Amino acid sequence: MSSNKFSNRTNNWKKNDTVSIRITDVGQNGEGIGRTEDGYTIFTKNTVPGDLAEIRIVKTQKTYGFGRLMRLLEASKDRTEPFCPIAGQCGGCQLQHMTYEAELQLKENKVRNDLERIGGIVTERRKAGAGSEDHSQRTESVRMEPIVGMEVNRRYRNKAQFPIGEDEQGNPVAGFYAGHSHRIIACEDCQLGVEENREILRTVLDWMKEQKVAAYNEETGKGIVRHVLIRKGFATGEIIVCLIINARELPHKDALVGKLSALKGIVGITISSNTKKTNVIMNAPVRTVWGRGEIEDILRSEAFGVQVRYSISPASFYQVNPVQTEKIYQKVLELADLSGTETVMDLYCGIGTISLFLAAKAAKVIGVEIVPEAIEDAKKNAAMNGIKNAEFYVGKAEEVVPALYAKGAKADVVVVDPPRKGCDQKLLDTILQMDPGRLVYVSCDPATLARDLKFLTANGYELKYVQPYDQFCHTVHVETCCLLEKTVVG
Ligand code: SAH
Numbered sequence: 001m002s003s004n005k006f007s008n009r010t011n012n013w014k015k016n017d018t019v020s021i022r023i024t025d026v027g028q029n030g031e032g033i034g035r036t037e038d039g040y041t042i043f044t045k046n047t048v049p050g051d052l053a054e055i056r057i058v059k060t061q062k063t064y065g066f067g068r069l070m071r072l073l074e075a076s077k078d079r080t081e082p083f084c085p086i087a088g089q090c091g092g093c094q095l096q097h098m099t100y101e102a103e104l105q106l107k108e109n110k111v112r113n114d115l116e117r118i119g120g121i122v123t124e125r126r127k128a129g130a131g132s133e134d135h136s137q138r139t140e141s142v143r144m145e146p147i148v149g150m151e152v153n154r155r156y157r158n159k160a161q162f163p164i165g166e167d168e169q170g171n172p173v174a175g176f177y178a179g180h181s182h183r184i185i186a187c188e189d190c191q192l193g194v195e196e197n198r199e200i201l202r203t204v205l206d207w208m209k210e211q212k213v214a215a216y217n218e219e220t221g222k223g224i225v226r227h228v229l230i231r232k233g234f235a236t237g238e239i240i241v242c243l244i245i246n247a248r249e250l251p252h253k254d255a256l257v258g259k260l261s262a263l264k265g266i267v268g269i270t271i272s273s274n275t276k277k278t279n280v281i282m283n284a285p286v287r288t289v290w291g292r293g294e295i296e297d298i299l300r301s302e303a304f305g306v307q308v309r310y311s312i313s314p315a316s317f318y319q320v321n322p323v324q325t326e327k328i329y330q331k332v333l334e335l336a337d338l339s340g341t342e343t344v345m346d347l348y349c350g351i352g353t354i355s356l357f358l359a360a361k362a363a364k365v366i367g368v369e370i371v372p373e374a375i376e377d378a379k380k381n382a383a384m385n386g387i388k389n390a391e392f393y394v395g396k397a398e399e400v401v402p403a404l405y406a407k408g409a410k411a412d413v414v415v416v417d418p419p420r421k422g423c424d425q426k427l428l429d430t431i432l433q434m435d436p437g438r439l440v441y442v443s444c445d446p447a448t449l450a451r452d453l454k455f456l457t458a459n460g461y462e463l464k465y466v467q468p469y470d471q472f473c474h475t476v477h478v479e480t481c482c483l484l485e486k487t488v489v490g
Contacts, residue, residue, distance in 0.1 A: 011040055011060050011061070011062055011063070011065065012038060012040065013036065013040055013057055013060055013065060014057065014060060015057055015058065015059065015060060016056060016057065016058075017056070017057045018054060018055070018056050018057075018070065019036055019042075019054075019055060019057070019067075020052060020053065020054050020055075020073060021034035021035065021036055021042060021044075021052075021053060021055060021067075022034055022050075022051070022052050022053075023044070023047045023048060023049050023050065023051040023052075023053060023076070024049055025049060026048075026049060026106055026476075027043050028476065029094055029476060030045075030094025030095050030475075030476045031043040031044060031045050031047070031066075031094075032044050032045075032046075032047030032048055032049065032051060032053070034047070034053070040063075040064070040065065041063065041064040041065070042055065042057065042064065042065050042066065042067045043064065043065070043066050043067070044066070044067040044068065044069055045068075045069070045088070046069050046088055046097055047069055048076040048078050048079045048097060048098050048102070049076060049078065049102075049106075050075075050076025050077060050078055050079070051072060051074065051075060051076045051079065052072070052073040052074035053067075053069055053070075053071070053072055053073065054069075054070045054071040054072075054073055055067035055068060055069055055070055056068050056070050078098055078099050078101075078102035079097060079098065079099070080096075080097060080098065080099045081097075082096035082097050083096065083154070083191055084096060084187075084190070084191050086175075086176070086185050086187050089176075089178055089185050090175075090176040090185060090187065091176075092176065092190070092192070092475065093192070093474035093475055094474075094475055094476050095474050095475065095476060096474050100149065100153055100473070103470075103473070103474070104147050104149045104470055107147055107468060107470060107478040108146065108147040108468055110446055110478055111144070111147075111446045111449075111466065111468045111478060111480050112144065114446040114447050114449070114450040115142075115144075115446070115449075115450045115453065115466070117450070118447055118450035118451055118454065119449075119450030119451065119453045119454040119457075120454055121142055121450065121453060121454070121457065121463060122141045122142070123141060123142050123143075123144035123466060124141035124142065124143055124144065142463045142464070142465070142466060143464070143465055143466070144465075144466040144467070144468075145465075145466070145467045145468075147468040147469065147470055147478070148324070148327060148467065148468070148469045148470065149470045149473070150323060150324065150470060150473055153470075153473035153474070154191045154192060154473070155191065155192065155193065155194055155195065156192060156320075156321045156323060156324070156473060157192045157193050157194070157320045157321060158194070158231060158232050158233070158234055158297070158318070158320055158321070158322055159229070159230070159231045159232075159318070159320050160190060160192075160193040160194075160197050160229070160230050161227050161228070161229040161230075161281060162174040162175065162176070162187075162188075162190075162197075162201060162227065162228050162229075162230075163175070163176065163177055163184055163226065163227055164184075164204075164205075164208075164215045164216065164225045164226060164227060164228060165182075165183075165184035165215050165216075165217070165218075166214075166215045166217070166223075167186065171205075171209065172205045172208040172209060172214075172215045172225070173186040173205070173215075174186070174187070174188050174201045174204070174205060174228060175187040175188070176190075182217075182218040182219050188201045188202065188205075192473075192474065193230075194230075194232050196230070196232065196239060196263070196264070196265060197230050199263060200228070200230055200239075200241055200260065200263060200266075201228060203256075203259050203260055203263065204225070204228055204241075204243070204256070204260070206259075207252070207255055207256045207259060208225060210255070211251070211252035211255055211256075213225060213251055213252060216245075216246045218277075221246070221277045222246075223246060224245050224246055224247050224251065225243060225244075225245055225246075226244045226245060226246055226274060226281070227243075227244040227281050227282075228241065228242070228243055228244075229241070229242040229243075229244065229281075229282075229314050230242075231295055231312065231314060231318075232265065232295070233295045233296055233297030233298070233312070234297065234322045234323070235297050235298035235299070235300075235322070236295065236296050236297055236298060237265050238265060238267045238295040238296060238297075239263075239265040239266050239267065239295065240266075240267060240268040240269075240270060240292070240293075240294065240295045240313075240314055241260060241266065241268070241269050241270065242269075242270040242271065242272055242282075242286055242314035243269075243270075243271050243272075244271070244272050244273075244274050244281055244282055245271055245272075245273060245274070246273075246274060246275050247273065247275070248273055248275075250271050250289060253289055256269070257269055257289060257290045260290075261290055261291065266291070267291050267292050267295060268288060268290065268291035268292040268293055268294070268295070269288070269289050269290040269291060270286045270287060270288050270289060270293060270314055271286070271287055271289055272284050272285065272286045272287070272314070272315070282314075282315055285315075286313060286314050286315050293313055294311045294312055294313040294314075294316075295311075295312055296309055296310065296311055296312070297309070297310050297312060297318070297322065298310070299322065299325060299326050299329060299353065299357070300326060301326065301329065301330040301333060301357070303330060303334075304330065304333050304334075304360070304361065305360075306333065306357055306360045306361070308353075308356045308357055308360075308381070308385055309381070309384055309385055310351065310353065310356075310381050311377070311380060311381060311384060312351075312377075313377075315373070316351055316373070316374065316377050317350050317351060317371070317374055318350075318351065318353070319353065319471075320472075321471045321472065324469055324470065324471040324479070325353075325471070327469065328442065328469055328471070328479065328481055329353070329354055329357045331467060331481045332354055332357070332358070332415060332440050332442065332481065333357060333358065333361060335438070335440045335465065335481070335483040336358060336361070336362075336413045336415065336438060336440055337413075337438065338358070338361040338362050338413065340361060340362065340363060341363050341412075342362050342363055342364075342412035342413050343362065343363060343364045343365075343366070343409075343410060343411050343412055343413075344358050344362045344364070344365050344366070344411060344412065344413045344414070344415065345365075345366045345367075345368070345401070345411040345413075345414045345415065345434075345436075346358060346365055346366070346367045346368070346415045346417075347367075347368050347397040347401065347414065347415065347416045347417070347418075347423075347427065348368070348369060348370075348397055348416060348417045348418045348419065349367035349368060349369045349374075349378065349392070349417070350369055350371075350374050350378075350417075351369075351374045351377040351378050351381060352367050352369075352374075352375075352377070352378030352379075352381055352382060352390065352392060354415060354417060354442075355367035355378065355382075355390050355392070356378075356381060356382060356385060356387055356390060358415065359382070359387045359389050359390045360387075362389065362413075363389065364389045364390075364391070365389060365390040365391070366390075366391050366392075366393070366404070366409065366411070367390060367391070367392040367393070368392075368393045368395065368397045368400045368401060369392070369393075369394065369397075370394070370395065370396055370397075371394075372394045375392045375393070375394045378390075378392045379392055396424070397416075397418075397423075397424065397427050398423075398424035398425075398426040398427040398430075399426075401427055401430050401431075401434075402426065402427075402430045405430055405433060405434055410434055411434050411436045412436055412437055412438075413436055413437065413438045413439070413440070414431055414434070414436045414438075414439045414440070415439075415440045415441075415442070416431075416439070416440075416441050416442065417442040417443075418443070418448075419444070420444055420445040420448060421445075421448055422443070422445065422448025422449065422451060422452050423448075423452050425455075428452060428455055428456065431456075432456075432459055432460065435486070436486075437485065437486050438483065438484070438485055438486075439456065439461060439483075439484040439485075440481070440482070440483055440484075441453070441480075441481070441482040441483075441484065442479070442480075442481050442482075443479065443480045443481075443482070444477060444478075444479055446468075446478060446480055449480055449482070453482065453484070456484055457484070460486060460487050461484040461485065461486060461487060462484065462485050462486075462487045463482060463483075463484055464483045464484065464485050465482060465483040466480060466481075466482050467480065467481045467482070468480045468481075469481065
């Protein structure tokens with residue numbers, strides 16, 4: 001194979017050409033990446049680094065193209081059989097054809113490479129089980145722990161939402177939209193979701209058939225049942241179901257309630273009307289038709305003796321993987337290293353999940369979040385847990401925090417957990433002015449994390465510790481928890 005870099009190669013290839021390439025890398029969306037002998041880069045779904053693949057080119061751009069896997073000439077040692085029959089079509093899991101070990105390595109490498117390439121930060125891999133780090137090669141490296149994976153990496157999601165449609169015979173089906181279409185691929189047992197989902201969906205689909213309640217049709221805008229949303233509290237076993245319907249009221253309600261309420265774990269049945277032709281799943285308040293309007297869940301850290309109960313409605317934001325979330329929150333507590341005298345800011349706080357964890361160990365916690373309903377939940381959850389030292393503010397962190405600072409607020413420790421685009425520059429500037437001793441950064445995007453770390457480490461903070469987590473097994477996403485400390489001068 002040629003050693004040419006692909007960047008300035010123009011394209012000699014056209015649609016429907018067939019070529020054999022060795023897959024060497026993985027792209028943003030989990031596609032395998034390989035290069036032709038003349039240096040043209042091709043992205044191909046369902047391929048794994050190490051594969052020798054015969055592909056057909058389906059689309060070309062100037063410097064790269066897209067291929068379809070036609071035949072595997074040599075299978076990578078990292079390849080495995082997807083456990084889900086519709087893995088290739090659904091698109092929810094991009095990495096199922098890779099062994100879990102290879103997936104974890106891929107994610108760890110992604111964090112390491114982004115930190116180095118974008119952040120200019122060199123990490124030292126601490127070998128699992130090794131007592132001391134080897135600093136012989138690089139002196140200015142940061143300690144990075146091996147990624148924390150899951151022992152059981154299926155059925156980890158506590159929330160699922162299934163679109164409802166009809167098959168060719170007119171029977172109601174639940175599943176997933178086939179990419180870029182209105183067609184639903186039937187799948188009542190997504191392996192990432194809880195086992196109870198299957199029976200709940202079956203009950204809803206049987207009720208639809210018996211009572212002749214039609215599935216919503218995205219093209220015509222007719223029919224009733226659009227989505228079924230299911231949430232389960234892993235610690236409590238409580239389950240809530242929400243039907244999103246193209247109607248004001250649920251027809252044949254009693255028949256459905258009678259059957260669903262009898263299932264194990266169900267504590268509430270709710271509906272949300274959505275009569276608009278839109279891709280947005282839920283755009284109206286949730287109404288309870290039976291039982292309760294929310295479930296409770298508990299997150300704990302045994303090491304710190306902290307336990308917080310959360311009340312979660314179908315529309316609330318709540319972390320979808322509670323097993324890994326507990327590990328991450330415990331790490332946040334560990335890195336925040338609180339003695340009980342500190343004021344802590346939890347920025348991008350959602351429903352205050354991290355804030356309430358921190359409150360037990362801090363003098364005061366200030367949470368800031370842009371979604372007003374989330375802040376309502378945060379306040380309710382604080383009251384439910386008898387937590388009195390947490391204050392919550394609605395607004396953009398980059399506006400609220402400078403305003404609080406102008407009024408004299410300060411923070412000894414700052415925790416940020418921003419969305420993928422990372423922290424706003426104005427917020428980072430204000431954090432520097434507030435001058436906290438420690439900053440814990442929880443990130444769902446290593447690239448923006450690296451960008452923000454580059455700025456912070458150039459402005460008086462030292463990156464001390466990096467810990468990636470696999471919170472979304474079989475998808476391309478990776479979560480990272482970092483500690484920064486104020487650089488000691490002198
Ligand atoms: N820490 C929470 C939520 C993290 S998700 C938890 O662990 O559950 C990121 C959160 O940032 C979301 O709740 C989102 O609504 C919020 N958000 C997005 N942009 C924001 C901004 N500019 N200012 C404050 N919050 C923002």
